[in-house]
Amino acid sequence: MNRTQNIERIKTEEFDICIIGAGASGAGCALDAALRGLKVALIEKNDFAAETSSKSTKLIHGGVRYLEQAFKNLDFGQLRQVRHGLEERHIVIKNAPHLAHPLALITPVYSWLEGMYFTIGLTIYGFFAKNDTMPKAQWLSKKQTFERIPTLTPKLHSSVMYYDGQLDDARYCLAIAHSADNQGVAVVNHAEVVNFGKDATGKIISAEVKDLSGNSSLTIKSKLFINCTGPFADSIRLLANPALEKRLRPSKGVHMMLPADVLKSADAMLIPKTKDGRVVFVIPFEGEVMVGTTDDEYKNLKKEPVLESQEIDFLLDTLRPYLAKVPDRSAIKSGFGGLRPLIASSGSKATKKLVRDHEVEHDHTSNLISLLGGKWTTYRLMAKDTIDGACQLLGIDKPCTTERHYLIGGENYQFEEWKNMAKEYQLDADICQHLLQKYGTQARMVLKxxxxxxxxxxxxxxxxxxxxxxxxxxxxxxxxxxxxxxxxxxxxxxxxxxxxxxxxxxxxxxxxxxxxxxxxxxxxxxxxxxxxxxxxxxxx
Structure with a gap:
């Protein structure tokens, strides 16, 4: 990706679509549109996945909690989310196998009845996954549980194991943007939209962009503009049309990082009950253990959400009933906070009860398309729905093909290639494994x-x-x-x-x-x- 060349293209060319925001959904829209033959620009105020898309729980899933809410509350919007997530899960893994893979999740239980409850629920969860190759949920004995996660409390009765997917969210988003660039998209990060230019009817025809890296300004011309700025989408919507009402209700979630010996396992743990009615995941990630998440309304969008002391206390307290020994605060190595782009409901639901669904909004006054809401797992489906709508406005009839499009580094990927690299370059095994898992078939390009x-x-x-x-x-x-x-x-x-x-x-x-x-x-x-x-x- 050559930023200087792409800046020049933005200055001199006119585009069919300009996408604002290069998180998972924006990058996904750019790749989808380019594969349909459209001329596309993708601009990002910060960096690829700098906000929500790099701060997830790193899971590709339908959402076991949404399934429970769907049945308990007869909320079939939640059920639709589960089905969409599980249908997309295998595509996300298949298209970038170096960045995404299956992950076993263990749910400890404390009685026979609790074990039966989760076994039935997780069996239903797996039922919604089409074209699925994941192993089915199974009930593990106490002995089998400790063989997989030896650091759990001896008070447990047994556990239920199921599978979801895990990904490196920031690098996956970067791979989408990089793949879009390879398809001819003019991709630029650190470039902020500060104003829109409009024709006599009030329709957007251009955007004024500040190049934050080069400290200069430029104008981008496009037939259509798409707003993919996640929790910040209302600011772009109101910039395009100040008469619009705000639609989003962002919520904050945090994660903390602990040493690997907290689990001593390649498997993850799902904690099904917290004081605030959520689930918490304890997940191996990059040699450490990630614990999260929380869910609290967040209103100061100008301030980056961060891991705070009281949130650490909450997560450590949540771990206490499940581990034989809960780590001290001094063991915490890092943490991060992120924002969910939740669509506000008409009622006063708590953010944790809001559906993680998405909506494609078209403002007829300004002609701006906004992709609102959603979650990581369904980024490709969100992009498809958005570009379907854009094509309709542009009078173009081209189908989505992203379902079978490998992302950069994914096609012909073989993890075992690390052994050949180790011999060829005289490098340690962990370095070669890391390079393969981050860059896929591009790993040797790094070693040049x-x-x-x-x-x-x-x-x-x-x-x-x-x-x-x-x-x-x-x-x-x-x-x-x-x-x-x-x-x-x-x-x-x-x-x-x-x-x-x-x-x-x-x-x-x-x-x-x-x-x-x-x-x-x-x-x-x-x-x-x-x-x-x-x-x-x-x-x-």
Whole structure:
């Protein structure tokens, strides 16, 4: 992906569709539209997946809690969500097998009756999955449970195991955007829409864009504009037409990261009951254990949601009945907060009860299309519905083909190739496995860059990734790299903090930063990480 060339295209070309927002849904719309033969631009105020799409629970699922709500409350909107999620699950895994895979989830139970309840529920859950290759749910004895997760409390009776999918959300979103770029989409990050230009009838015909990386302004012309800005969609809707009413009710969810020995397992755990009526997942991710999530209404959209001390207390208390030994706060390595783009209901439901469905809205006054709501698992379906609507407005009849389109790095992917790479490049196994799982068949492209040294002794990330992600994946800032290219910010705040100067030196060479710019970037990012630690009341 060449940002400079794409900026020039935006300045000089006219597009059929301009998509605002490059999270999963926006990138998904861009790829879908390009595969239908449309001329497309995709612009993002921050970085690919910088907001909601990099801050999920990393699961591809229908939502077991939604299924329970559907039957308990006769809420068939929730049931539709489950069905859509499970139908899309196998497509998400199939199209990028290096970034997504099946994951076993263990639900501990404390009585025979509870075990029967969850077995029946999870069997129904699996029933909704079409074209599914996942193993069926099964009831495990106490002995079988401890063989899979040895750190659970001895008080449990048994457990129920089922399968969902797991993905690296930020890199999956990047793969969608990168694949769109490969199909001819003019993809640009760090570019903010600040105003719209309109014709005599009030229809949008252009957008004024501020290039936040180059500190300049430009105008993009397009027949149609699509708003895919997730929890921030109301701001674009009102920029296009101030008479519109707000539609979204964002909610905040947080996760914290703990060491791997909390589970000592490749399987995840589902905690089915919390004090606020949610479920919590305890999931192996990148060699650590991720615990989350919460669900609280969030109104200050100008402030990034972060993991806070009282949320840590809630999650640790939630773990207490399920683990033989609950870790101390000092064991927490990092955490993150994200926003869900929930569509407001007419009543006063709590955010955790709002349906995670999506809606494609067309404002006839401005001609803006807005994709509202939704969740990660159904990003492709959301994009399909949106581009179907766009094609109708443009008078084009072309079908969606994303169901069978491999994302970059996915076609002919073989994980076992790491063994050949280890011999060929004389690299440690963990480094080669990491490269295969993040870049797929592009892994050798990373290794073309000379430096194979580790960025940090505890992690498999190498210096060549810095150069590759700047040149090929449009990494423009230190946080682009640490938070979304290699995910180190999610795993370990202190290790990230300590590695910043080394990465800054490498990025500076590629991006021609002055010494002053480099030092400014370093201090700004280090200050951000210290702020995260302070909010969580974690000292490292």
């Amino acid at each position: 860059h000379s430096s194979k040294e580790r960025l940090h002794p505890k992690y498999p990330f190498i210096e060549a990734e810095v150069i590759y992600t700047v040149k090929e994946e449009m990494a423009c800032t230190l946080r682009d790299f640490f938070a979304r290219r290699i995910r180190m910010e999610l795993l370990d705040w202190q290790a990230t903090y300590d590695t910043i100067p080394k990465v800054a030196d490498l990025m500076s060479e590629q991006l021609d930063w002055t010494e002053s710019q480099k030092q400014s970037n370093i201090s700004e990012y280090q200050k951000l990480l210290k702020g995260f630690m302070k909010s969580a009341e974690i000292t490292q």
